[in-house]
Amino acid sequence: MSQVSEYSEKVIDHFSNPRNVGEIEDPSGVGTVGNAKCGDIMRMYLDIDDDGVVRDAKFKTFGCGAAVATSSMATELVIGKTVEEALKVTNKAVMEALDGLPPVKVHCSLLAEEAIHAALWDYAEKKGIKIEGLKPPVNDIDQTEEFYRMPGSPADEKK
Amino acid sequence: MDNAATTRVLPEVFEAMKPYLLEEYGNPSSTYEFSGKIAQEVEKARSAIAELIGATEKEIFFTSGGSESDNWAIKGVADALRKKGNHIITTSIEHHAVLETCKFLEERGFEVTYLPVDDKGLVDPQAVENAIKDETILISVMFANNEIGSIEPVAKIGEIAHAHGVIFHTDAVQAFGHVAINVDRMNIDLLSASAHKLNGPKGVGLLYIRKGVKISNLIHGGAQERGRRAGTTNAAGIIGFAKAAQIAAERMAERCTKETALRNRLIEKVLEEIPYTRVNGDLTKRLSNNVSFCFRFIEGESLLILLDQKGICASSGSACTSGALDPSHVLLAIGLPHEIAHGSVRLTLSDEITPEDIDFTVEALKQAVKRLRDMSPLYEDFVKHESGK
Known part of the structure; x- marks a missing residue:
């Protein structure tokens, strides 16, 4: 686990004590990005009030230590911001807030940015509004039936 | 719980090595008497290891470790037999030291068959036999897999190789010292092993080369290992390797x-x-x-x-x-x-x-x-x- 030792203390902290893990019932917007094949999936839930301010954000992530830490930091960075401000939370901002990431983990911060955008897109669609500068998310989440089957698992066969 | 990655050097192994680092540090290749004892000890180590796998001491060649042994076995046979054929059979679950070496040879005109394995990670010996062609010069199948631990039907694959006159190499890095190995009974021509997987020191391994097997040298530049592998003999490492292998066999x-x-x-x-x-x-x-x-x-x-x-x-x-x-x-x-x-x-x-x-x-x-x-x-x-x- 070579790059694990390259994680900053902040990354380890946000992985070990992730902020805002969970779901939001009837969220204003929810977005899922990444795919299981590559080993990273992030889902972000946003609760946005009538003034367009992010009241709450929650996440669920399947992925490595950096994926969990960037999701956690992304929720912290968008809470309290307006939709327009939240849109400007870039992967660079997430990385800087975590005191950096090992080079091979930079894509995790991109995924965090995309997760915010995907959730905002869903919010805009639900509200029937257009957010300036927001592009539709590339949703390549792979949820084939194959995933729900796991050949040769005695534990599953018993169930 | 990561003892397949590497292991701790046993105190007995360290004690066996110590005199050859601190006192008897001579170069076994030198002619003066100071180096005589150390050369003898290296030969004793060679005999001891040979005995453990049913080989003779002249068939054991010390290397820098498992990766070098795999490289030597595959590139050495490919080079020595390239006039005879250019086809190599291996499996899709080999260590990268084997897979990358095969890729290297593919880029240089060799053809490599990567046999599939079943859902338990086992190679079908029949598939090995079916893959053999007139041009096949080497079959390389690992003894045991480093990730999922499956032990391959090595003896059967060796038997098939020999029936077709093909050289059989096995990467036994993960199995050596953990499973009883006999090169004759298991029809093995070339075998790679490494000391640090069995509580021996890092940086030392071996290639067993059956007498009569045609294989070119990999490391050139000196007459060590009877002219087969250049480089100053890692005496303390070899002595530690033998000690670790003996203890592993006993226990x-x-x-x-x-x-x-x-x-x-x-x-x-x-x-x-x-x-x-x-x-x-x-x-x-x-x-x-x-x-x-x-x-x-x-x-x-x-x-x-x-x-x-x-x-x-x-x-x-x-x-x-x-x-x-x-x-x-x-x-x-x-x-x-x-x-x-x-x-x-x-x-x-x-x-x-x-x-x-x-x-x-x-x-x-x-x-x-x-x-x-x-x-x-x-x-x-x-x-x-x-x-x-």
Whole structure:
């Protein structure tokens, strides 16, 4: 686990004590990005009030230590911001807030940015509004039936 | 619990090496008397190791480790027999030292067949036989897999190779010292091994070359190892290797019994306590110290960090662990989809581990897996998918 030792203390902290893990019932917007094949999936839930301010954000992530830490930091960075401000939370901002990431983990911060955008897109669609500068998310989440089957698992066969 | 990655040098091994680092540090190739004793000790080590695998001392060549031995075996035979043929047969689950060497040769005009394995990671000897052509010069199949522990039908594959007049190499890095090996009974022509996997020092390994096997040299520039492998003899390393191999052989039966019991306890308990888990590899044709699981809906690196925080060292075939894009080639070769292969963890035991350590590990795994599943969108979807049925 070579790059694990390259994680900053902040990354380890946000992985070990992730902020805002969970779901939001009837969220204003929810977005899922990444795919299981590559080993990273992030889902972000946003609760946005009538003034367009992010009241709450929650996440669920399947992925490595950096994926969990960037999701956690992304929720912290968008809470309290307006939709327009939240849109400007870039992967660079997430990385800087975590005191950096090992080079091979930079894509995790991109995924965090995309997760915010995907959730905002869903919010805009639900509200029937257009957010300036927001592009539709590339949703390549792979949820084939194959995933729900796991050949040769005695534990599953018993169930 | 990562004893397949490397092991601690045993105190007895260190003691055996010490005089040859501090006092008798002569170069065994020198002619003066100071170096005479050390040269004798290296030869004693060679005989001792040869005896353990049913070889003669003239068939044992010391190297810098398993990777060099694999490179030498494959490139050496390819070069020596290139006029005879250009086809090599290997498997899709070999160590990278074999796979990358084969790729290197492919770029230089050789043809390589990478045989598939079944869902337990085992090679079908019949498939080996079917792959043999007139141009086939070498078959290289590992003795035991480093990730999932499956032990390959080496003796049968060797028999097939010999029936067709093809040289048979086995990468026994993971098996040497853990499983009884006899090069004659198992029809092995070339065998790679490494000291640090069996409580010996790092930086020393061997290639067994059956008498009469045609193989070119890999490392040129000196007459060491009877003119076959240049480089100043790593005397202390070789002496330590032999000591470690002898101890491993003496304790093999006892250690295997102990490790098998621990391994089975770990497998049974984890399958019982953690749902949506699979064991990778064969349950019986398996190294006594290897356990490999896939936990669905979670990713291996995250699991390793949580285990590390509890003081448990493990490894994973997850791509995130190695910085590669794809998960382990071995897990993909046994037919696992990428997303499941990402949730793999390998635990390798030693006989120093206690049943209490196993129970502690099961509990740590249980908590860590639950925690990661609770934050996994895949698990969330799965639960909704199941309840919606």
